[in-house]
Amino acid sequence: MIKTRIAPSPTGYMHIGNARTALFNYLFAKKYHGEFLLRIENTDLERSKKEYELDILGNLKWLGLNWDGEIIYQRERSPVHREYLEKLLGEGKAFYCRHSAEELAGEQKEQQTNKTVLKHNCDHKDKSLAGGVIRLKNQNKKIVFNDIIRGEVTFDSELLGDIVLAKNLNTPLYNFAAAADDHDTEISHVIRGEDHLSNTPKQILIQEALGFKRPDYAHVPLILAKDRSKLSKRHGSPRLGVAGGTAVTEYKNAGYLPQALVNFMALLGWHPADNREIFGLEDLIKEFDLARVQKAGAVFDGTKLDSINNYHIKQLVPAELAQYLKPYLNDHSPSDEQIIKIAHLFQDRLNKFSEIAQLSAFIFNQPEYDSKMLLWKGASPEKTKNNLETILMILEKLSGDSFDIDSTATEIMPLANKTGRGEMLWPLRVALTGLEKSPGPFEIMEVLGREESINRIKKAAGKL
RNA sequence: GGCCCUAUCGUCUAGUUUGGUCUAGGACACCACGCUUUCAAUGUGGUAACACGGGUUCGAAUCCCGUUGGGGCCGCCA
8 A cells, every 4th residue: 555645844834845745745645546644743842833734734725635534743643652762762772861962062063173974972872861862872884775766875874873862752853753653654655855865864773773664765856946955935935026935825825726836846856758748636646657756956947837827827717717816806896797807808818816916907097108109100199099089989889788899899990901900909909008018909998898998098089 | 074865958857777769859938930909829930958077888968987066964943
């Protein structure tokens, strides 16, 4: 039975790196009809917060990465951890280290100046006095494990010293708790970020001391910021220019579709054998293969995310898109019917939903612009005014009920073809939007309606 | 500094396991052209990479060694 897990600590908002690790764990488990577990590593009492936990849960659900079974809270497993610690202590595999923080700091400082390995080889191993932290007795051996992505990886455990397992019997530390929980929940494959590669030998040492079976490992490459450093909270927000933020919630708020984010994250470090790049979660489950995961880190390119999001937005039906757009248009409280029209108007050009506010501003506010903008490539003000007035006459004859893209276009286009499309249509579009770039005039008029369209054109004619 | 990982277009990557079909393919971005009232969308085309140095071999992006570069870790955090 294939069993994977995502084991975030609730000490910060879920970020892109966690999300992609979760995705790979999910895909791998589902591909082999196994289970994907969620373990909340909340042993750090001071830094763990409910708010962060809820953020993680919410984002996993949002992305569609539903976990199997109950959530495992690491802290609740504390009695089991204690049993394991007592076992190791009893067998003489672990011991209490009573060195003070000052002593250890001094030792470390000395190692730094001597440029030797930073580690603690304790000389309290044989004194069985309780108190102080619990350390694992170093066995000084080579540790070799096979990483599914990287192949054989070797560490020399001597360089690790006597690693700390727990602050005390009731307070286990990360490596110990992770090894114990992975074993007890029968995790078959530990898939995690490369930043954990150097934790693996420690966890293997703990497994061996406890007589546990070793799971398979796969260390996925890290997601890098533009400067090629590990993506961290310091790297900007997607709202401030091209994406580069780290919290999944930021992407959600900025108006990215979960399926786009999943699609994009899957391609960060993984690629199918063929050239396809558009994938839904179900396709990914079918295609995903750990052996095809890249070894080197991948730079997060927000531009490509935008492009993938744009693709997925274009797949939505307008009514669906309208629902997504609604929260970003709250300032103007448009009707549902109006939002659907707006959705239709901008569907092809949206990279993310948050762009809609600015893109559609001209619909809700009277445009301000210089009268010169109305002139198409050297056209005279007189002629342009004349053209606008001709359009006005036509529009005024149309009734409000039949005022749509078809009726306005069929009335105006023959004239535009005769006069010159640019001379007719450019000023009309500017009159309606006040912008150099925008959707076409007939589509816009349908959204604005007869009265508003006529008003804006009158105003424009008045400027000339 | 030590240990570990890693190295194909600006970015994500195919190709590396089973050397020749690679004058290195795709996507994003960029540029040009077409369509078009503008922009977007779309279509066509283009610029752009095997880090370097040694081997092995008839032949290396692909195998080996070294160098250089990049990254991660080195907490009584996870």
